[in-house]
Amino acid sequence: MSDRPSPLADPHIAFDVSEGRRDIVVLGSTGSIGTQAIDLVLRNPDRFRVTALAASGGRIGLLAEQAHRLKVRTVAVAREDAVEELRTALKALYGSEPLPELLAGPDAATQVAASPCHTVLNGITGSIGLAPTLAALEAGRTLALANKESLIVGGPLVKALAKPGQIIPVDSEHAALFQALAAGTRADVRKLVVTASGGPFRGRTREQLAHVTREDALAHPTWAMGPVITINSATLVNKGLEVIEAHLLYDIPFDRIEVVVHPQSYVHSMVEFTDGSTLAQATPPDMRGPIAIGIGWPERVPDAAPAFDWTKASTWEFFPLDTEAFPSVGLARHVGELGGTAPAVFNAANEECVEAFLAGRLPFNGIMDTVTAVVTEHGKPAEGTSLTVSDVLEAETWARARARELAAKATAEARA
Template identity: 60%
Template sequence: MTSASTASAPHATAPAGVPGRRRVSLIGSTGSIGTQGLEVIAAAPGRFEVAALAGGANTALLARQAVATGARAVGSATATVDELAAAIAAAAAAAGVPAPEPVLFSGPGAARDVAAWPDADVVLNGITGSIGLGPTLAALEAGHLLALANKESLIVGGALVRAAAAPGQLVPVDSEHSALAQALRSGTAEEVRRLVLTASGGPFRGRTREQLHAVTPAEALAHPTWDMGRVVTTNSASMVNKALEVIEAHLLFDVPLERIDVVVHPQSVVHSMVEFADGSTIAQASPPDMRLPIALGLGWPHRVPGAAPACDWTRAATWTFEPLDEEAFPAVALAKQAAAASPTHMAVFNAANEEAVEAFHAGAIGFPGIVDTVRAVVGDYDPDRVLGGRELSVAALGAAEDWARSAARSRWTGGR
């Protein structure tokens, strides 16, 4: 498990020199992270090749990816094996190439099966939500290097994921945590004073809590910097995404929550910073482009030349930093409280938020109601009452999530 004392652990265990060609399995290959991951792999054929793919509802795109990459295993959460085989045959015919015959997986366990596929060196977990916990554990148990973009599996799984991960096996792909991992290589754990995660501020930076009552779902999805899926973009607007990232940083690098701060940086060029005991702050800067942290995650600890554009230092630029308005955006403080409460509180936090995001987009609640719902559900949660104890297990996490989803929905359905 990567920590502040072993932030460069993959470097310590990797062979000297640039590694050979790595075989990559992509979980969530049809999503934003997955498609960008495939771009990184295609641009560096000497460094990477696709081993396996797992996708969701977009079966046609998954089939085209299977044909284009020659993946030896393909899984779909929604299509049957017969439907997936037919889609791959149709995609091959449209491309004018022979139809490949990969091993096919179908159903709720397809992503786990692909994550455990033995013919791989690296697994990129790019799906959204706590559904990523199963593939995360499967990849770690199979001994693969895990390039983790699915923050929820670590946040919800907590100690389970940490226990499953060998030193250096887990590499963060979130741009903030990739930046921290790079900056932490500048000193020892004892020299780290604090971690500083940057936040763009989202589309509602500068608005008061009162002003947030009037915002619409369309406005919440108009992120000024990043192109992401609906849940992650909404989480960015509410600062829930940053709250989850604070907990992720705590779990990844073993830095206490009280020594992890958030600063608003609208330009999204400085991705995060590490402040050391001597007063030095090391920051990682690059234009906002997820291909860079994805490439570093797949190739860790080695960099992939040309993965993404660099800053143009010949042009004038201004970077600004602002304190987080915790009255308008209380999610970060709420997450810290939840994480300190019990091993299953963050599962409740995350599940309640996912339900509230859907309710907001359905028009059932207003924008501030997202975090208000999370606060209420987390406040009502008692693991001794709901679970009969505080022992952490996959079953306990599932039960906590089920309770949280029901408790959240009851707030706008009146218990119906």
């Protein structure tokens, strides 16, 4: 860990607290993070106002309802073929009122990320969130970051643009670390401990995972999330990505970032200090708490999420990670240490394999087998080269194509 202040999330950074309401742009508004953020905003109209929304275009009715209820200035949709359906839905709700500005296309979310506001909440799923992340930072917005993939695939690019304290993490684990780190200086930190629920398959061996179904993998025991993130939780790829994210956010070496399985998902992560003290941040599983930290920091939002009833008995368990059944965390550490385009290759290959698994074209264990093969084939990135957006996009394109080839080959061999 270097002695310099982290260029990203740092709870010791002094923030200017603006008077009145904060203007918020919500990217991925119809997804799990976006809908919960909007619920939080609507319950706190004196604190927050949403000025723009962006979504993929898969839930047009919901997007139109959000725009109308929030009275936003701009609505962006990634699918250009969804514009007319969106305009029709908006007209039905707005009547004679003027419609918000409509943006469409793959760059629409990037455009609204740079629009005038205080905070951009990036709740997009996948590496397509990188361009909006960079746009928000370049425009000087505070970035409430739920899109971990943009930091994973473009870590050096993001860190080069981010000013001290400009990024506030929204992942429950990193929001927990962010809060716990406020109790000491960077020199006091011995290690970060990232908790994992263990997903729906905790305790199963690799052999027992060979024939799990799509429905099995989507049945997460503690969190309600989108399908991609839920599958990533089942493989623990999500935890591997979070280890890389913690390294990038807090400049802690990989050998000082541990993962521990905590089935109840009450403790969201911990910081161990050099004096032997460990501080844990704990709440019942609910993403509105981390979202409130992301859009409200340094102030807390009263009753953002449920609290514990300490008059009731409860049991909190912690177990070591089974690295044989779940090799994803070790592979993530490896690509994180390689740096360059290796994390982008890991993430892109995983996204393709998750899609193949959800479509029934790849078995569960085949996800990590294929990702490992793609990462191994990619090899070590060239040393001494500066990462560019083009490098990331080129590496992702190759990784996706190679993952599809290997997945198709595995499927054909299994059916032969």
